[in-house]
Amino acid sequence: MPELPEVETIRRDLTPLLVGRRITHVAIQPGGERLAITHSPWALEAALTGRRIEGLERHGKYLVARLDDGRAWVLHLRMTGSLVHVPTEAPAGRYERARVDLDDGTSLRFNDLRKFGTWHLVEDPADAMPHTGPDALGPAFTTAWLRAQLARRSVPVKSALLDQHIAAGVGNIYADEACFRARIDPRTPANTLGPRRVARLHDAVVAALEASLADRGSSFSDYRDGLGGEGMHHVRVRVFRRTDLPCYDCGTAIQRVRIAGRSTHYCPRCQKT
DNA sequence: ACTATGCCCTGGGTGC
């Protein structure tokens, strides 16, 4: 599950390997056709071929490659996608959905077991992510912004954190981790949090993301960095997928509930409504 | 404008 720290790790890994390179060949594999959102697979292959990559950016969980024709190639890995840089001659993996060969004898492989990943080719990256708000590690994600957004929602605070319009880049792992760090029960209605608790939650979101980023992300299942390696943060999470294990702070068994269809993990003693 | 639900997809796990 690549979330903000994982996608940012990929971006940092790939930036020196991709920027300045020209795309010499693109192949979307049989079975991978659905990743092409804005174009037919063949039209997308044709449009990317010959382009030079001028920059690699990230917004929330989206990767944005800036191309020399002014367009943006916007990728989303969803749950099981990975983007790995290999030599051109490297064999295709079982779940390779597309390959992008570069002009220096290397290749980028888009692997995606569950085929949920997407590619957009657009003039303006915003067109590919219309429901996306401020990046959770960007300057626009402030305590004041979070307070204003939570004030008009009655959903559980966990659900609000998963809303990409409120904090782009937060997913199931870091929503749980942020609630734990803020000592807030994830079921608490968003609009019942006072200013001090919202401020604590804001800081907890940022801290949870930065802690994972420092560990190159979390590899609970399919996540791989830009070089095919795993992150190290999944062994350092406080609550995510630690059901029935003791809370590191108080020893109470971590509980699991479902919120908005998502598994949610929390400490019933440390986290209050 | 907000909220709830279902869909997409496939491998791994469980129970019979």
Place this chain on the structure above:
DNA sequence: TGCACCCAGGGCATAG
């Protein structure tokens, strides 16, 4: 061993 079933979940469409 085989089979049916459920679960994982990000983003989007849809309906209320």
